[in-house]
Amino acid sequence: MRLTLHVWRQDGPNSAGKLETYPLDGIEAEMSFLEMFDVLNDKLTVEGKEPIAFGHDCREGICGSCSLMINGAAHGPWKGATTCQLHMRAFKDGDQIWVEPWRAKAFPMIRDLVVDRSSFDRIIQAGGFVSVNTGGARDANEILIGKETVDESMDAAACIGCGACVAACPNASASLFTGAKITHLGLLPQGQPERDRRALAMVEQMDLEGFGHCTLTGECQEACPKEISIDVIKRMNRDYAVASVRYAEPKEAVGAG
Amino acid sequence: MIELKSNIPAGPIDEKWDKHRFDMKLVNPANKRKYDVIVVGAGLAGASAAATMAELGYNVSCFVFHDSPRRAHSIAAQGGINAAKNYQNDGDSIQRLFYDTVKGGDFRAREANVYRLAQVSVNIIDQCVAQGVPFAREYGGLLANRSFGGAQVSRTFYARGQTGQQLLIGAYQALERQISLGKVKMHTQSEMLDVVVHEGRARGIVVRNLVNGDITAHSADAVVLATGGYGNVFFLSTNAMYSNVTASWRAHKRGAAFANPCYTQIHPTCIPVSGDHQSKLTLMSESLRNDGRVWVPKKQGDHRPASQIPDSERDYFLERKYPSFGNLAPRDIASRAAKEVCDEGRGVGPGGLGVYLDFADSIKRLGQKTISERYGNLFDMYQRITDENPYEKPMRIYPAVHYTMGGTWVDYNLMSTVPGLHVIGEANFSDHGANRLGASALMQGLADGYFVLPYTIGNYLAGVKPEKVDVDKHPAFTDAVNAVKAQTNRLLNIKGKRTVDSFHKELGKIMWDHCGMARTREGLTLALEQIPKLREEFWSNVNVPGSGATLNQSLEKAGRVADFIELGELMCRDALHREESCGGHFRVEYQEEGEALRNDDDFAYVAAWEWTGDGQPQRLHKEPLEYENVKMATRSYK
Numbered sequence A: 001m002r003l004t005l006h007v008w009r010q011d012g013p014n015s016a017g018k019l020e021t022y023p024l025d026g027i028e029a030e031m032s033f034l035e036m037f038d039v040l041n042d043k044l045t046v047e048g049k050e051p052i053a054f055g056h057d058c059r060e061g062i063c064g065s066c067s068l069m070i071n072g073a074a075h076g077p078w079k080g081a082t083t084c085q086l087h088m089r090a091f092k093d094g095d096q097i098w099v100e101p102w103r104a105k106a107f108p109m110i111r112d113l114v115v116d117r118s119s120f121d122r123i124i125q126a127g128g129f130v131s132v133n134t135g136g137a138r139d140a141n142e143i144l145i146g147k148e149t150v151d152e153s154m155d156a157a158a159c160i161g162c163g164a165c166v167a168a169c170p171n172a173s174a175s176l177f178t179g180a181k182i183t184h185l186g187l188l189p190q191g192q193p194e195r196d197r198r199a200l201a202m203v204e205q206m207d208l209e210g211f212g213h214c215t216l217t218g219e220c221q222e223a224c225p226k227e228i229s230i231d232v233i234k235r236m237n238r239d240y241a242v243a244s245v246r247y248a249e250p251k252e253a254v255g256a257g
Numbered sequence B: 001m002i003e004l005k006s007n008i009p010a011g012p013i014d015e016k017w018d019k020h021r022f023d024m025k026l027v028n029p030a031n032k033r034k035y036d037v038i039v040v041g042a043g044l045a046g047a048s049a050a051a052t053m054a055e056l057g058y059n060v061s062c063f064v065f066h067d068s069p070r071r072a073h074s075i076a077a078q079g080g081i082n083a084a085k086n087y088q089n090d091g092d093s094i095q096r097l098f099y100d101t102v103k104g105g106d107f108r109a110r111e112a113n114v115y116r117l118a119q120v121s122v123n124i125i126d127q128c129v130a131q132g133v134p135f136a137r138e139y140g141g142l143l144a145n146r147s148f149g150g151a152q153v154s155r156t157f158y159a160r161g162q163t164g165q166q167l168l169i170g171a172y173q174a175l176e177r178q179i180s181l182g183k184v185k186m187h188t189q190s191e192m193l194d195v196v197v198h199e200g201r202a203r204g205i206v207v208r209n210l211v212n213g214d215i216t217a218h219s220a221d222a223v224v225l226a227t228g229g230y231g232n233v234f235f236l237s238t239n240a241m242y243s244n245v246t247a248s249w250r251a252h253k254r255g256a257a258f259a260n261p262c263y264t265q266i267h268p269t270c271i272p273v274s275g276d277h278q279s280k281l282t283l284m285s286e287s288l289r290n291d292g293r294v295w296v297p298k299k300q301g302d303h304r305p306a307s308q309i310p311d312s313e314r315d316y317f318l319e320r321k322y323p324s325f326g327n328l329a330p331r332d333i334a335s336r337a338a339k340e341v342c343d344e345g346r347g348v349g350p351g352g353l354g355v356y357l358d359f360a361d362s363i364k365r366l367g368q369k370t371i372s373e374r375y376g377n378l379f380d381m382y383q384r385i386t387d388e389n390p391y392e393k394p395m396r397i398y399p400a401v402h403y404t405m406g407g408t409w410v411d412y413n414l415m416s417t418v419p420g421l422h423v424i425g426e427a428n429f430s431d432h433g434a435n436r437l438g439a440s441a442l443m444q445g446l447a448d449g450y451f452v453l454p455y456t457i458g459n460y461l462a463g464v465k466p467e468k469v470d471v472d473k474h475p476a477f478t479d480a481v482n483a484v485k486a487q488t489n490r491l492l493n494i495k496g497k498r499t500v501d502s503f504h505k506e507l508g509k510i511m512w513d514h515c516g517m518a519r520t521r522e523g524l525t526l527a528l529e530q531i532p533k534l535r536e537e538f539w540s541n542v543n544v545p546g547s548g549a550t551l552n553q554s555l556e557k558a559g560r561v562a563d564f565i566e567l568g569e570l571m572c573r574d575a576l577h578r579e580e581s582c583g584g585h586f587r588v589e590y591q592e593e594g595e596a597l598r599n600d601d602d603f604a605y606v607a608a609w610e611w612t613g614d615g616q617p618q619r620l621h622k623e624p625l626e627y628e629n630v631k632m633a634t635r636s637y638k
Ligand SMILES: Cc1cc2nc3c(=O)[nH]c(=O)nc-3n(C[C@H](O)[C@H](O)[C@H](O)COP(=O)(O)OP(=O)(O)OC[C@H]3O[C@@H](n4cnc5c(N)ncnc54)[C@H](O)[C@@H]3O)c2cc1C
Pocket: B040, B041, B042, B043, B044, B045, B046, B063, B064, B065, B066, B069, B071, B072, B073, B074, B075, B076, B077, B078, B079, B080, B081, B163, B164, B190, B191, B192, B193, B226, B227, B228, B229, B238, B239, B240, B243, B244, B246, B247, B283, B285, B402, B403, B424, B425, B426, B427, B438, B439, B440, B441, B442, B443, B445
């Protein structure tokens, strides 16, 4: 098929960016969207131009590297799929396709279609873990967890940290991402001791990073390639509210050190 | 000249590790913070090692080329992780996991390492559960298991089809916790391009910042590489696009012997290639063979749709050839069997390069809901790629490059032939011999990272004085930085006519044709003529657009492809020299009734190759393999 692509080009964080138009021929329905980009980049290289920078790695929807706004939809038109999983069957001959990066204050531009999502890592650093050191764990089967509970926890744990939720949100909020982690750990017995601390710290970090506030528009769950439900946000809000009331900073142990 | 000292502790196999832990020197807790350790890579191996060493008190710096440690290729592992827990009460034990792994590796792995792996496997599951990894469970709340190839017990733990993701998230969270505590300094989008060796010891690395192009040196008292496998030398593989050999290869050039490079694993169940545009291949997890049956039509050139081929005209070739393991025959064997039926003209789908993996019987027996609970995400993945519904039509699958058993040679302490340089995870050669069993790579990565390296590295560090280096002044560091800068400039200035990818594809084709599933003397000899020519052309005709001072994905890739070309040559040389068939290394000349024919008299050794200079053939060193606990036998899965 023949397509016309309009792709965001920007040399770096401080340069001006603009949409460039590229006509492209010989695209097959079996190609993935990123394979179509490979074809375009090869062509640009041969023409002596600079290829388009875009994030990708696993190309099977699990690493969370790929991140494109395709015709205004985060990860493109297929529901429950990442950009790398999107195939050209989704388009037809003669289509115009607009491709832009994730846009959010907390995701600064790096180049072309690549943005910096390290703010997500810092949200995890704030408390998205269970504080256990290696060694000394008791036998895994001593902790009984019902199948339903673990399944629900796994639904939230499936988040790939791609940032589509942020890109799709009119407020650029990271609530779906943060709520997913709070839910994954908060549902499990292992996550209980730090549940209050975690909710407070992660939500605060999210604000510090400059993500917007959630107004439950639900765009995030539509865009999420792992179909994580906004129930995780409700859970996060509940945990946060409870924790704000209940939690006081633990005091330094007397005589520590 | 390097010397291979395996440093396997003396004593009975089941006491070696305990005894070694007792005998090893310790760094006292107050001194640990004086030592700096660099970890390159944050996949399962690197993240678990970095977090654990930081917990122990070392100052850790961790470098990855990804934009977040959570994106390491480990994230893509689907099926599961083995452990000798015997939760199913089906006769599993450390001894059995040990035996299965040694046999699965076709008697080309080091016994002592494998035994230790089986021992610590049980701790891994405990550790991961404590971190909150949501492994699948039974209704009663206990952990669930499934079976993987090459085993007759059910010892594989899993989290849907996303086991690697969940294990990595566990390790990543432990790592992020140490970052927040200030014990790990994380450097993302930083690609290691050299190891600095000074006075015979690894003292640091040279790194290129992928965002702004800065090339800098970093020093430490020990360096750990956890940089993954090199399957992408074939261009098409199930590995993530960015997986590469550069870290290991640059270490090789600095003196680290490279072991068994030709041992590559071709995975039987991948989605077949659909055209020239193909950029990577997608694995359909081995766990599918728990419930899927593999077959082709009995007749050649039978193009009827699967549903119209009656059972009596189907050849369930794995069940027929290997009745006791059936569809769960190990990967090397299942892949060769699939290739064989396709070579006979009985393959299905475009080009006849495919066999069916059929779930109809299981869906009938267990219902679609159960099947979808077990494999739903894989079925969806398949449908998205092929536009066919595997609940209705059998999947079409074909073998693809998946994993590399070879890698940097390490001793029992996971240290390479360069003192202070340790290598863990898929990047080392240690535990899988000539063929890895399914669900054992995750086990090995986490065993190395959580339970082995953090202790063995102490043994090394206790023998050296912690020492800070001024990297801007020290000649070993400035020289290394200058060399990396020179190579970067050289790549940018060739300004030839061919894209980096075109070289990678050409190399991949040579490797697949001659160093893939079936290898011959003629083919390998031919490849050894073709690859040096390709290398020459690469260095005179590659086109790397753009500059070195910004994010430049072509430049990154060019450096990696340059290393792949050199590695490819070594792989072929290794494959040519090993005049036997074992595990994933199948030399057509050495077979018996279609099965691999090992030659234990002449080849029961690890082949460790020493770099001798640009354009020179590497020098071969042999580490003899001694089997004291498992009797070497012809592998049979019949
Ligand atoms: C599709 C797929 C499915 C799999 N499924 C299973 C399974 O079910 N069970 C199983 O046991 N195994 C499975 N495997 C194998 C297993 O996933 C890998 O062997 C394992 O995860 C490798 O882990 P690692 O930590 O050694 O390396 P990786 O996870 O590959 O991590 C490498 C790290 O090194 C970094 N790095 C590499 N080079 C450099 C450099 N030069 N500079 C800086 N950083 C660098 C990367 O950024 C990354 O962080 C699967 C593999 C594939 C391809």
